[in-house]
Every structure is written in C-alpha cells, then in structure tokens.
Amino acid sequence: MPTTPDTNPLPAFIAELPKAELHVHHVGSASPRIVSELAARHPDSKVPTDPEALVDYFTFTDFAHFIDVYLSVVDLIRTPEDVRLLTFEVARDLARQQVRYAELTITPFSSTRRGIDERAFMEAIEDARKAAESEFGTILRWCFDIPGEAGLEAAEETVRLATDDRLRPEGLVSFGLGGPEIGVPRPQFKPYFDRAIAAGLHSVPHAGETTGPETVWDALTHLRAERIGHGTSSAQDPKLLAHLAEHRIPLEVCPTSNIATRAVRTLDEHPIKEFVRAGVVVTINSDDPPMFGTDLNSEYAVAARLLDLDERGLAELAKNAVDASFLDEPGKTRIKDEIDSHTASWLAP
Numbered sequence: 001m002p003t004t005p006d007t008n009p010l011p012a013f014i015a016e017l018p019k020a021e022l023h024v025h026h027v028g029s030a031s032p033r034i035v036s037e038l039a040a041r042h043p044d045s046k047v048p049t050d051p052e053a054l055v056d057y058f059t060f061t062d063f064a065h066f067i068d069v070y071l072s073v074v075d076l077i078r079t080p081e082d083v084r085l086l087t088f089e090v091a092r093d094l095a096r097q098q099v100r101y102a103e104l105t106i107t108p109f110s111s112t113r114r115g116i117d118e119r120a121f122m123e124a125i126e127d128a129r130k131a132a133e134s135e136f137g138t139i140l141r142w143c144f145d146i147p148g149e150a151g152l153e154a155a156e157e158t159v160r161l162a163t164d165d166r167l168r169p170e171g172l173v174s175f176g177l178g179g180p181e182i183g184v185p186r187p188q189f190k191p192y193f194d195r196a197i198a199a200g201l202h203s204v205p206h207a208g209e210t211t212g213p214e215t216v217w218d219a220l221t222h223l224r225a226e227r228i229g230h231g232t233s234s235a236q237d238p239k240l241l242a243h244l245a246e247h248r249i250p251l252e253v254c255p256t257s258n259i260a261t262r263a264v265r266t267l268d269e270h271p272i273k274e275f276v277r278a279g280v281v282v283t284i285n286s287d288d289p290p291m292f293g294t295d296l297n298s299e300y301a302v303a304a305r306l307l308d309l310d311e312r313g314l315a316e317l318a319k320n321a322v323d324a325s326f327l328d329e330p331g332k333t334r335i336k337d338e339i340d341s342h343t344a345s346w347l348a349p
C-alpha cells in the first residue's frame, strides 16, 4: 500500500535527527520573523514586513531576480547590532531543527561596503557564535564568500578580511565564491583563493549552479575546491562525476533552491539520483531557506523521496554532511554517535 503523508514516519524521524548544514547563507537565512524585526528597525526599506506579502516577494522569475531580492534584504543589515541579531536568530532557527553544526556563508564585503565597521562586524558575528553555542549547543563556523558579480575589488576586500590576523574571526574555516556564474568566470579568482588557502582556509566555491560542468572543472582546477556548492550541472559530464567520486569531493546539494532559482525545472528532474549512482558524496543543504520556502528538515524529506531512502539511508546522508564538514574529528565523532543513537532508538521495537 502506498504510504500516505499522515502515516509517513520520516518527517518526524528527520525532525529529531541531529544534522550538519554545510551550505546556508547568512542573509539568506533571515526568516520572516527576523526580516520583520530588521524591517521594523529600518522602516524606509522596500522589503515587506507582513509574512504573507513576503511569500510573494520571495517568488523569483530567475536567478538574477533572486539576487535583486537578496540584495534588498542585505540592505536591511546596517549596524553591528543588526548583524548580531541576524546571526544569533539564525542559530536559533537551526537549533530548532536539531542542527548541531553549521557552516554559514557570510559575504562580509556586502556589509563593509555599506559602511559597517569591519572590526565591529567581526565582533558581532563572533559574539553571536559564542552565545549560540552556549545557549543552543549549536556550533557555528564561517565561510567568507566573494560576491563574484561585484568583481575583483570584492575579491580583494574579502580575502583581506579573511586573512588579516587582526580581523580574521576565530570561527572562520573556509573561503567561497557566490552570486551569478554567467559572465563571472571562476579562474579570475585564483590568486584570491591561493591566498586564502595559504592562510589555512578551505576552498568551497559555488559552481555548476547556473552554468555548465566546465565551471565545476574550473573550480576544481583553478580554485582547488574541496567541496562544490551545488555542482548541479556536473550530471551532464560523466568524466566529472567520476572525478568527484574518485577524489571524494562532496557536492553541497540544495534541491529546493535549484527549483526556486529555476536552475532545475522540477524536483523530479533533479540530478541528485545521478550523483548517488555515480558514487559522488552527496550532502543535503538548504541554501537560503526562508527565501525558498524550505528548511533543512524539508530538504531531507525531499532527498528521502528522490533517493527512496528509509531511516538508515537518511542517517547515512546526515553522516555524509558531518564527514564532509570542517569540524574537528572529536566533534564529528560526537555528532555521528548522536545520529546513530537517534536512529537505533527510533527503530527499536
């Protein structure tokens, strides 16, 4: 008999499953609750405060439209106190979903160019990180990303903020590249990634989200990517899939995001199955959850449906994300043990 939504036990299993989130944007995680609070602080903004109006506002015609809307939310973050509020409240939303560890992608260039003092910015995110860990038990780490479309000036500013010993926040673990891919070739960012890697940061650029597999090759070759943000178009290139599988380079898959930005037409056409079939390490992530009307739990439910997973399969997927994270080994072991205990007690007769 087909499982009806009411008898499907997986959403409840997922809701309590300890998880790691590796691809989620700081500003893109601002929930209607957080957006309303920020918009109330800055009433001249064009961003609606009413959650119902936000649903329409967060419906995108294409990737360029998504970035326009995204930047209007960026404009709501104007003071270090806004940065702290956003970061701490995002951690609260993650903790509610049993996210034990998250690497949050932050675009510091967007804040410093809008006049937020760089030192105050770093203090705000670090203060929120420490408060979130002690209050919710959720460990946060940062990925600073270059907004590619803003060019090499943004790249220089981002790598400076990420590598200057007087500024670099303790929680920073990786260096990324986001924004549109069309007209923004990856190789031009090589010198900036070289500097970030030399300073001990991991390389995690977006690639193959809105352009073809050659962009993923560029990210691997020129930016020495250790994980790929999205990598959706890798499915078009069997050699690339084999390379990702052989070198254990995980993809940060964000299924609902790919539909919302029109990178993929429908969930049923999402290439996640091809990735798994090719032996690529897949992690499940939410990208900009409130903007895409999703959260990490819903993304795990989508993955369960697309990959036909049961509880054990979901637990393996959750462990993939822990293994692919930049958390230390004792931290990884602790979360994987928690995943195993949750699964064992859930399945116990």
Ligand SMILES: Nc1ncnc2c1ncn2[C@@H]1O[C@H](CCC(=O)c2cccc(C(=O)O)c2)[C@@H](O)[C@H]1O
Binding pocket: 025, 028, 067, 070, 071, 074, 105, 106, 107, 109, 110, 111, 113, 145, 146, 147, 148, 149, 150, 177, 178, 179, 180, 206, 209, 257, 261, 287, 288
């Ligand atoms: N799915 C995504 N895929 C890719 N990126 C995504 C996704 N979701 C969120 N982002 C974020 O959007 C930013 C883009 C911001 C940007 O382009 C820009 C351009 C010019 C000026 C400024 C400014 O601030 O003045 C910013 C990226 O850095 C990234 O962190």
Ligand SMILES: [Zn+2]
Binding pocket: 023, 025, 178, 206, 229, 287
């Ligand atoms: Zn992203």
